[in-house]
Amino acid sequence: QWIYLNGEFVEKEDAKISVYDHGFLYGDGVFEGIRVYEGNVFRLKEHLDRLYDSAKSIMLMIPQSKEEMTDILIKTLQKNKLQNAYIRLVVSRGVGNLGLDPSSCSNPQVIVIAEELALFPKELYESGLEIITVATRRNRPDVLSPKVKSLNYLNNILVKIEASLAGVSEALMLNDQGYVAEGSADNVFIVKGNTLSTPPGYVGALEGITRNAIIEIALELGYTVKQEPFTRHDVYTADEVFLTGTAAEVIAVVKVDGRQIGDGHPGKETNRLLEAFRAKVIEDGEK
Numbered sequence: 001q002w003i004y005l006n007g008e009f010v011e012k013e014d015a016k017i018s019v020y021d022h023g024f025l026y027g028d029g030v031f032e033g034i035r036v037y038e039g040n041v042f043r044l045k046e047h048l049d050r051l052y053d054s055a056k057s058i059m060l061m062i063p064q065s066k067e068e069m070t071d072i073l074i075k076t077l078q079k080n081k082l083q084n085a086y087i088r089l090v091v092s093r094g095v096g097n098l099g100l101d102p103s104s105c106s107n108p109q110v111i112v113i114a115e116e117l118a119l120f121p122k123e124l125y126e127s128g129l130e131i132i133t134v135a136t137r138r139n140r141p142d143v144l145s146p147k148v149k150s151l152n153y154l155n156n157i158l159v160k161i162e163a164s165l166a167g168v169s170e171a172l173m174l175n176d177q178g179y180v181a182e183g184s185a186d187n188v189f190i191v192k193g194n195t196l197s198t199p200p201g202y203v204g205a206l207e208g209i210t211r212n213a214i215i216e217i218a219l220e221l222g223y224t225v226k227q228e229p230f231t232r233h234d235v236y237t238a239d240e241v242f243l244t245g246t247a248a249e250v251i252a253v254v255k256v257d258g259r260q261i262g263d264g265h266p267g268k269e270t271n272r273l274l275e276a277f278r279a280k281v282i283e284d285g286e287k
C-alpha cells in the first residue's frame, strides 16, 4: 500500500511524520474522509470545499490548489489500483517547536491514505443499530465551529468510549443546551410521517456530505425536510431514526437509550433512502 506523503509515494511502513508535527502535538490540522465508488470519487468538490474552508477558518494554508489536490487523490488511487475505496486526506500544520504558536510551522504536511473500505457488517444494516446518548457534549459553535473538520476529535473519541463502555457501537452527542447534535462521526435524521428532520449546523452538527446528499434525495422523492433543533424526546418518539456518513452511508437505528424505535426494525423510509442513495452514487459516477 502506497501512501502519499508531501509529494512522494512511500510504503505504508515508511509513511512517518515528525513528533514535532503540530498535528500530532496538538491536533492542529484538518481532514476529510472520502468515498470512491467504481473509480468515481463521490462528491469530491464538496469534500475539497469543506477541507479548504476548514483550513481557512483555522488559518492553515494548504500549499496545493484544489486542482492539484484532485490530481494527488487520483494518483493515489491509481498507484494503489483501487476502484472502490475510502480516502483519508489529512493536512496538518507541520513541524514546529513545542510552543502552541503555529507560526513556527512553515510546512503543512499533506497525507493521503487510500484503502479498501472496511464497511459496517451487512447484518448491522439488516438489524439496525442500538445506540445511546452520552454525557460528552458537542463543542459550542462559538468556540470552534462544527463546520471545521479538524484533527481535534477528542469529543468524538469520548463519545465512542462511552458507547463501547455501554456495549453499543455508536452514540449521539447533545449540544450544551441539550439539543441532539450528531453521532461520533455521523449525522442523525429522524423521520415522522413524511417529514425528515436533521439538526442544523448551528446546533453543533458537521454539515456532512452524505447528510446533504440525503436531503437532496429526500426532496426529490417528495419528503418534507426540516433542518431544525430537536431533543431526545423527539428521537425516542420518531417513526424512524437513521445515521448518515461517508463510511456508513445510511444506517438505521432501532433502539435509543433503551427505547425501541418504530417496530424495532430498520424502517421503510430509511431503506428507501438508502436504496436511493446507492442509486445516486452510481448515477453521479456516470455523469
Ligand code: PLP
Residues within 6 Å of the ligand: 033, 156, 182, 183, 184, 185, 186, 187, 205, 206, 207, 208, 209, 210, 211, 244, 245, 246, 247
Ligand atoms: N459528523 C462528524 C463529526 C464527522 O466526522 C463526519 C464524518 O465525516 C460526519 C458527521 C459525516 O459527514 P460526511 O457525510 O461528510 O462523512
